[in-house]
Amino acid sequence: MSYRAPVEQIQFMLRHVVPFADVAATERFAEATPETADAILNEAGKLTSNVLAPLNRNGDLTPARLENGVVRSSPGFADGFRAIAEGGWVGLAADPEYGGMGLPQALNMAVADMMSGANLALQLNPLLTQGQIEALEHHASDELKALYLPKLTSGEWSGTMNLTEPGAGSDVGALTTKAERNEDGTYSVTGQKIFITWGDSDVTENVCHLVLARLPDGAKGTRGISLFMVPKLIPDENGKPGRANSLKVVSLEEKLGIHGSPTCVMSFEGATGWLVGAEHKGMAAMFTMMNCARLGVGMQGVGVAEAALQQAVAYAQDRNQMGQIIQHPDVRRMLATARAEVFAARAIGLACATAIDMERATGDRDHAARAAFLTPIAKAYGTDVGVRVADMGVQVHGGMGYVEETGAAQYLRDVRITPIYEGTNGIQAMDLVGRKLSDGGDAAMRLLDEIFDGAKAAHHDHPDLTDPVLQAAETLREATQSLLERDLTLRFAGAVPYLSAFARVLGAHYHLRAARHGGGAHVALARVHILRVLPRAAAELQEALAGLDDLTALQDAHLAGDFAA
Template sequence: MSYKAPVEQIDFILTHIVPFGELSRTERFAEATAETATAILSEAGKMASNVLAPLNMAGDSHPARLENGVLRSSPGFAEGFRAIADGGWVGVSADPEHGGMGLPQALNMAVAEMMSGACLALQLNPLLTQGQIEALEHHASDELKALYLPRLISGEWSGTMNLTEPGAGSDVGALTTRAEPAGDGTYRISGQKIYITWGDSDVTANVCHLVLARLPGAPRGTRGISLFMVPKLIPDDQGNPGVANSLKVVSLEEKLGIHGSPTCVMSYEDATGWLVGEENRGMAAMFTMMNVARLGVGMQGVGVAEAALQKAVAYARDRDQGGAIIRHPDVRRMLATGRAEVFAARAIGLACATAIDMARATGDAEQAARAALLTPIAKAYGTDVGIRVADMGVQVHGGMGYVEETGAAQYLRDVRITSIYEGTNGIQAMDLVGRKLSDGGEAAMRLLDEVLDGAKAAQAAHPDLAHQVWQAAETLREATLSLLERDMPQRFAGAVAYLSAFARVLGGHYHLRAALAGGEPHRAMARVFMARVLPRFAGDLAEAQAGLDDLAAISDEALAGDFAA
């Protein structure tokens, strides 16, 4: 069975689970009607299923390669990217002033999920370009916008994000890349960057790098970092790609998965760049790009989980061992819990995107706070579910899952990176318990109030399900208040578990809504989630409240297996 984009499932969530319908009542998104959403999802689904999905295994078995300094993409990727670009899918949420559709991020993220499920390695190209578009729209000068945005939005050019350096991974403030003023309004950029996704490309006419670098005399740490646009080919007076810039791809990383996506080591040697935003304010501009990318990565996890689950179900239906194995209790358990978690992760991601859209359309500070709170949850839970479900898909296939020809293993290898890049899931969890609770937990409490109100409203129709959600939300509220009384090291020690608990409670909330709005299949799936997934939140909270003391008491030698001391 080949991948089939889950158009109906996404449409159901946008229609019944998250407040997407409210967006069309705002001036900014007046055109984002239910009919428009359905049409967009349908067309994007066809492109993902029919054009991108057939490229997935080719990208895995025939990786991108570097030949004499020239990047060669996987077979069919150029045609696949052209289908993305020609369909306008790069610019779904981009400003219409520069050629974008101007549609909500909720639709953009739905499209991103479908493209990720079809071919994650190729989808990474437009994901990074969309993040760059977002950063330029908010921070670039009018001249840079006019030059770069139309070409990025059309897919004529592509964009990258250059943060990481050797020896300076998540500690971005330790970077050493330099930017020297050239005296003509440009800068000379020198340094090396690693892990640059789609750092070079033969599917677009130019590659535009957003590079973090430090100006002379800049403050130490992240406060002294600026952001620069450094194109592969310097545009001429007409905006066409001109002479080659002083940058190159040193090598391509050999990776566990996403082989079709070239992950580059980049070298800049007095390369010409242009300042984006203000001096020493590069991190603020880069975070605009990263926040979009983080939600997008969460939806990548959902997309791969959906694809892996479809493959596992198809195999379970066909595999006969005393009858089709889809009837075996343990196989059914894996498939049912996988499906329940995919629904929950998809709903959380689309709820986050809708909150982003409402904040932008209305200026509502509470919606902005909700979007900020949900972003690390959507990223971490979406990718954790992606890994769990892809791993489960291998298990359902049994020995054949460990054989590459089935394709089950590729999903697990591909999705494994998603919990690492764009901020590891541990960093997302620390962001949640740190920065996102810095308002005294107000945004979290407002969201939990909504969960509690939803449970009360569902009491008459589904008393058992509603009680489980209510009890879980109330317990999470108490745990959050307790967490707020702790210092940061104590919070950080339990942050991953706390985020997991929050995600499971939200998943219960959205499944309860689905049970009210949908038919028996949704009610059956809600019962599975409440019985087999939601109860795990209690164990998560127990770990979250354990704090740091037991971890601090273990010596480094003991961690290494030396118990002689």
Template sequence: MATYKAPIRDMMFVLYEVMNADKLPEMESFEEATRDLVEPILEEAGKIAEEVLFPLNRSGDEEGCIWSDGKVSTPTGFKEAYKTFCEGGWTGLACDPAYGGMGMPKAIDSMIAEMICSSNLSFGMYPGLSHGAYHSLHTFGSDDMKDMYLPKLVDGSWSGTMCLTEPHCGTDLGLCRTKAEPQSDGSYGVTGTKIFISAGEHDMTENIIHLVLARTPDAPEGIKGISLFIVPKFIPDDQGDAGEANGVTCGSIEHKMGIKASSTCVMNFDGAKGWLVGELNKGMRGMFAMMNAARLAVGMQGLGLAEASYQGAVEYAKERLQGRSLSGVKHPDKPADPIIVHPDVRRMLMTQRAYIEGCRAMGAWVAEELDISRRHADDKRREEADEFVQLMTPIVKALFTDLGFECTNIGMQVFGGHGFIREHGMEQYVRDCRIAQIYEGTNGIQALDLIGRKMPAKAGRNLRRFFHPVQDYIEKYVMDEEMGEFVQPLAKAFGRLQQATGQLARVGMGKPEEAAAGATEYLRLFGLVALAYMWCRMVEASKDKADEDESGFYGAKITTARFYMEKLLPQTNSLFASIMAGGASMMELDEELF
């Protein structure tokens, strides 16, 4: 059976021994985020994940959401779990205290997001979408709008969505046809259809607040004519409560491969009353505020599901008896040895472990820089942190979800035929994880964003925020007696990344398709180098403690780092070769021959 135990020990190691979470309280608004508060918060979140959310994961998948006459019912137990979740203040953990939030750093919130995704991704979609709506309104909404909506989003009594996609319009939002007609009272009448709207309709909150991209009658063509509107399911009354019904209905829900307990809706807006968020024709700014936060969150979905799959695979591998060890019987008291003695099973488990722990550290690095970009006292340091986050966002989204899907497939493979059977829970992780590579911009789009926008931005300044600290680290430790074993492979892979970056920058100026042909491999190469850097930092934090650690925690870190460098990082060789080969072979075949 699937199992889950929140990895609090590893999270605390990443936050306080690898990263600099102990310095977070030095920044404005984070004064209370001290270690003696953070650890019990993580432990309590772990209990919610293990005891409240995880028991509903399989039943929610099997029951799914039910649509009837425009209403959506969530699976049994979800409403009660959501109430418990809200009462614990989890919906407002990283929100502004001015609106009822706890004001915790993103570095802490991202760890809790991982636990939620591990235990019940479908459930996590509902508060996750609300937080995206909160962030966009907090950044671009008027003061009156913030006072009206943010306290309700923070306490969880209202939820939020982002309404972008239309039947004919996905990535190319400039094709948006939804209309917003100005009204005499200053509002807009919003008319159109949006599809694939997560949490667009459900029964867990009093109201649902839709953030909708639409076009006013005289707006410019394309993306420059898109505006953002807030369109509530129920129009707030004079007391700020959910009042009369708005012209918003759910036409149907999708029947999906995974995340079946998350309602994915077709939403119809029929002259619905909405209000402009931010400036007219500047709607993409507000929506990208949601999408960038969502892309980092989706990366945590891949990581969370990988962790859950790994835990299930480890437990099974220790219990399942099949064959004998090739080096001799390991358990003579049993009719066969557990499959964890076999090299190929070890290969699978070590691959999962190395990717998961590397991604957790890398995610914490990006989250910490995000906190710095918002709260650090020094303007220059904030700018540098923001440039780093902008660069790393598409990498986190695509790499974590690609590796998450790979790891959930590996977890199912460890179970053999039993993994293919629903009752063991492993196949659900595969199905749930698959969407993470698609929504919030497919991973191919993330790769194009990396080479087309993030890499050349500010004359390449974003790249320096990663390249410079890694280069400095290599120069410091490459000849170190203890660290050299790990830093030297990093140095070689980093050199390949530098060469590939120069190649794509050169060809991209005159042949954009040639650069785009290597985009996916480049993102993967970049991500693997980043993981290698994080593994070096984890070894650095572990090497002086391993000998005296009776638990074996630090020794396991060093062993896993060695596996990563020897068995996984060599992928950068083939990725580099593919990038340098160019794109002629993929572009020269005539369309008619496909």
């Protein structure tokens, strides 16, 4: 079965479930009229369904490869990326001053959802470039903006993020890459980075690396890190790719999935770089890129879940075992639960994007706080749903899902990276209960107030659905208050189940909105979420408050299976 972009689902969600109308009503995004939004989504649907999706299997079966120091892309990927670039999709939300369309992130994330479902390995290229555009817009000098942003926005050049090193994964402050000042104002960057997505390719004429490194006088830890623009080819006086910089691809990682996305080990050998932002303040600029990418990764999970679910439904309709297996109660349970979770995860991601848009359009701190609070939830829940639904897709296919012939396994292999990169989901959860609750729980309580208000508004029409949501929201409020009274170590012990519970309650809230506006099908889907998915939140909150004693009572040797220790 071929992928069909869920254009109508997204259009419904932007009209009735998330506050996109508020975004379009602002002066900044006044051009994002319903007609414009529909046109963009329809065109993105055609691109993803007709151009990108047919290339997805090529990337899996014929991975990117390194030949004589140059990365060669999977068959058709260069043409696919050219279609993305020429359509202006890389710069959809970018600054019009540098060639972007200046449209809302909500539309950009909706397109990311569709691109990811069609071809995750290829979509990673524009995702990283968009993150780099975001970082440069906020932190780069005017000279760097003028040189790099038009090329990145047009898709002529692509961008990467270089954080991770062999000995410094999540602990970025442990990096060893060094930078030295040159007399001409540039810097020489030396070190090795690993896990660099699309670190080189033949689909663009230049690859621009944002590299974290430490100057000789940089303090230890993250406070002493600077960020540098280090292009593969140094631009000449006309802004064209010139001489080769002193960097190279050492190797490509052999991965579980996303084979069409070249994951590079990069070596910088006194490479020429230009400072982005202030010296020793590189993490602020990099976090701008990472936050953009984290929401994008959450939508990657949603997109792959959509594609895997579409294929599972089609197979269940075609496969006969005492009748179509889609009529079997357990298969129907799997498919219905998956559809409910995909809806919830998509709604959370788009709600986060609209909060980002409202903050940019108004400068309102409440919108900023909401966007910050929703980002780790959108990233973690979206990618967890992606893995769950892709795994379910294999199960629905039965034995045929375990062999490569159907392609069902590719979705699971591809999406499995999403809970890991751009900050593991455990880190997202710790961020949620740490930084995001450091306001005394204000942002969380505002969201909960909205959930209560929404359930009360829906009570007259759907009392059987609203009562469980009100009860779950109250339990979540009490758990949040309990967490606020605990130190960070105890919060961290329950962070992952707390984030999941919050997502399930939020999902119920958005399902109720859909039920009020969408009629019978959305009511039925809301009932699946509220009766089958939402009850899990209570158990997760119980785990979130379980503390640490049971975990520390088990010694390392016990965890390894040595109970005699």
